[in-house]
Amino acid sequence: MGETKNIVLFAAISIAVFFGYNALFISPQQEALQREAAQQAATQVEDGIAPKEAAPVDMDSAEASDTALPEPDNSDIGHVKIVTPELSGSLSLRGARFDDLLLVNHKVSMEEGADEIRLLRNAGQPDAYYARFGWAASRQESDFVPGPRSAWTADSDTLTPDQPVTLAWDNGDGVRYLMKVEVDDKFMFTVTQTVINSTDEVLQVAPYGMITRRGEPKTDGLYILHEGPLGVFDNKLEERTYSDIKDDGNFEATDITGGWMGITGKYWMATLIPDQKASLSVARMKHSGGAYRVDYVENWQQIDAGGSLESQSRFYAGAKIVSTIDAYAEKYDIALFDRTIDWGWLWFFTKPIFAGLHWLFQATGNYGIAILAMTVILKLILFPLANKSYRSMSHMKDAQPKIKKLQERYKDDKQKLQQEMMALYQKEKINPMAGCLPMIPQIFIFFALYKTLYVTIEMRHQPFFGWITDLSARDTLTPVNLFGLIDWTPPAMIAIGVLPILMGITMWLQQKLNPQTSMDPTQQKVMSFLPIIFTFIMAGFSSGLVLYWTWNNLLSIAQQSFIMKREHARREAQGKTSS
DSSP: OHHHHHHHHHHHHHHHHHHHHIIIIISSOOOOOOOOOHHHHHHOOOOOOOOTTOTTOOTTOTTGGGGGOSSOOOOOOOEEEEEOSSEEEEEETBTTEEEEEEEEEEESSSSTTOOEEEEEBOTTSTTOEEEEEEEEESSOOTTSSOOTTOBOEESOSEEBTTBOEEEEEEOSSSEEEEEEEEEOSSSEEEEEEEEEEOSSSOEEEEEEEEEEEESOOOOOOOTTSOOEEEEEETTEEEEOOHHHHHHHOOEEEEEEESOEEEEEOSSEEEEEEEOTTOEEEEEEEEEETTEEEEEEEEOOEEEOTTOEEEEEEEEEEEEOOHHHHHHHHHHTTOTTGGGGSOOOTTHHHHHHHHHHHHHHHHHHSOHHHHHHHHHHHHHHHTHHHHHHHHHHHHHHHHTHHHHHHHHHHTTTOHHHHHHHHHHHHHHHTOOTTGGGTTHHHHHHHHHHHHHHHHHOGGGTTOOOSTTOOOTTSOOOOOGGGTTTTSSOOOOTTTOOOHHHHHHHHHHHHHHHHSOOOOOOHHHHHHHHHHHHHHHHHHTTSOHHHHHHHHHHHHHHHHHHHHHHHHHHHHHHHHHHHHO
């Protein structure tokens, strides 16, 4: 039994250390590094791209002419307005940049009048965040292909799901470039580029796409959530944090087909999706000149004199809504596109947990109720394990007087005590490991639910009842300031909410139901303090997760009490019958 207690204690302390470290050291937000000064940002220019085989053109010289300019031309020459049910903003005609985008159905907070989430920002800003598409060419003239300073024209001033827009740029030397931009009612742009060669020579060109983000954004800093550059290259997911790219070097994949690459946050992302059958010369995630960038370039393609060439790619800019992303993955056959949401290495378990929760939400209209219902369902599924465990606990509790007698009789003979204890366990049908059986799946369920509540936007700003207005945020109703009656915001370390306190109480009650066996005094003290430790740790976690744990504890107490009382009564009746 001592071995069982050691295992339980080890598991409990491991969980406490894991969540305590995140809550107390990593989770408190570190201030982002200072933004680059605006003047410095103005002098920064994006380095261009071209296929590797483009000798003498290398990967970073397609737009090299810009680096010679002290101040790249970001002047406003007009915009195409973007209006969809989900997005608003504009497409700049200077460089044909996607650099102004708001998510109209998502606010920065739940406060009345809160601003809309801004995803993309103008290229002239110190925290610019934008996307561009274009062409690399084997000819070296700086104005042969459109670049970041090129002035495009548009056939319409507004882009909507029902009204595409075609941009045009002419190099004045017999080559015309067209860019047809379409957008759906969600977050997907389709960009169709065309090169029309009116010269009498054969041209070599290659389409590319790039996303640039200047400065390093503020992130949650938790290792369970990836924020930064990521992509799928040859059906393999690659993730790099901002520090990975800056400190450890750039990522580069060559000679691949299709895939995708982008920059992701917790709930929002911008992602390039080339033609899934296109051969890419190179795709990169890199840091240069104070900016982070993901890009790709296809292999060289030939345009005969008097001919033309068309290339189509897509650009996802918006919220990471599970159903939307899954629909795009199926519609456009995008490999592993669902991994834009960080489901973790237990994705095969986390995704079904989310699917079940979301289905229950659709049935009940409340994610809090969905969490309670999901917990009941999981309890029913795990009932055989719990039943076996609690029956063994009941036998252990009934056998406590016999165990104590053996411990007193053989206190000087450990080997004999162990032999007699094993014989007693066998006679009383006690399985010392049975208490650990329900814990194993519960740990996986807890982590999966924690991941789901933390990373999915569907949980963001979802209310439960009463004071719990956001299941994805911590419980802020605390007795420390008399539940808000005192106009004072206590430090997060001591601002223990009502839900975490209830969770700690239920954890203590459940602990009291377990058989009290002899163990090392130090272990006893640690075990007795675990409810308090977990109360402080869980205070910083999402209300939805604490709600799950509290409700799970209450169900476990009811289940354990019922099974143990029933088993105790059965054994008493059996004893009377045999006597």
